Amino acid sequence: MSxxxxxxxxxxxxxRKDDKDGNNNSNGAAATGANQIxxxxxxxxxxxxxxxxxxxxxxxxxxxxxxxxxxNDDDNSIPDMxxxxxxxxxxxxGGKKTLVLDLDETLVHSSFKPIPNxxxxxxxxxxxxxxxxxxxxxxxxxxxxxxxxxTFEVVVFTAxxxxxxxxxxxxxxxxxxxxxxxxxxxxxxYKGNYVKDLNRLxxxxxxxxxxxxxxxxxxxxxxxxIPVESWFDDENDTELLDLLPLLDTLAKCDDVRVxxxxxxxxxxxxxxxMPLQ
Numbered sequence: 001m002s003x004x005x006x007x008x009x010x011x012x013x014x015x016r017k018d019d020k021d022g023n024n025n026s027n028g029a030a031a032t033g034a035n036q037i038x039x040x041x042x043x044x045x046x047x048x049x050x051x052x053x054x055x056x057x058x059x060x061x062x063x064x065x066x067x068x069x070x071x072n073d074d075d076n077s078i079p080d081m082x083x084x085x086x087x088x089x090x091x092x093x094g095g096k097k098t099l100v101l102d103l104d105e106t107l108v109h110s111s112f113k114p115i116p117n118x119x120x121x122x123x124x125x126x127x128x129x130x131x132x133x134x135x136x137x138x139x140x141x142x143x144x145x146x147x148x149x150x151t152f153e154v155v156v157f158t159a160x161x162x163x164x165x166x167x168x169x170x171x172x173x174x175x176x177x178x179x180x181x182x183x184x185x186x187x188x189x190y191k192g193n194y195v196k197d198l199n200r201l202x203x204x205x206x207x208x209x210x211x212x213x214x215x216x217x218x219x220x221x222x223x224x225x226i227p228v229e230s231w232f233d234d235e236n237d238t239e240l241l242d243l244l245p246l247l248d249t250l251a252k253c254d255d256v257r258v259x260x261x262x263x264x265x266x267x268x269x270x271x272x273x274m275p276l277q
Contacts, residue, residue, distance in 0.1 A: 209224050
C-alpha cells in the first residue's frame, strides 16, 4: 500500500531557480496549486493566481477580521489597516528593534521526502494520516539566533501552517530567543500572495525590519526588508553570518529604513530580490 500524498499546503515555499516546473527537484517539498499563494520563482516572478488561489485568499481574508480591502476589481491598492487588531502584545522589550524572520528557505528547508541527515523529523497528522516532514537547518542558524537574541525582539513570521511550523520552532529555538510566532492566518492576502504586513505588528515601523527570501512577503514595506537568498542544501552557505554586522548596526540606529537605504546604496545590502509590482 502506497503512502498517502503529502499535504503540501502545510508549507509555503519558493521554487528553485533551476526548476522550470515550479517544484523542488531535490526534495519535492514545494507547495502546489491553491495552497501555494506565496510561491515565487527565485528571481521574484509570480504566477497569475488561479481561481482556486483566489478562493483560498478569500477565505484568508474572511479570517483576517482587522484588514479592510479596497473593492476595486483590479485590486491595485494596499489594504488599509485599522488601528486595532495588532498581532503582537504590547512590547516589554525596552525599546529593542523588532526583527521579523521568515522560516522556510530562510532559516530551514523542509521536505516531505526523506533527505540525508535531517536535523528534525516532524510528524504531522492531517485527516487521520501522519505525514513526516524532514527538516534541515540552514548553516550557522544556531549561531545567528544566539547572536540576535540579546539585541532584538525576535518574531518568526511564516506563511506555513502552525501544525508544521510550531514544532519546528520548538526544536530550532534552542536558545529561546524567539519572542513571538506568527503563522499563515496572520498574513494579509494581496494579489494572490501571503504578505507579512509590518503595520499590523503594533510596533513603530521605523523600528521594525524583516529578513525573508520571498519578495512578496515584504511587498508593503520593501524599505524595511533585508532580502536573503533561498536556501535548500548548500552546506557552504554563510548568508546568516553575513547579516550579523548589518544587524548590529540596525539594533543601535534611530530608523532602520535610513540604514537599510544606505546599505542598498553602498552595496552592503543585496538587492537581488525586488518586490512584486
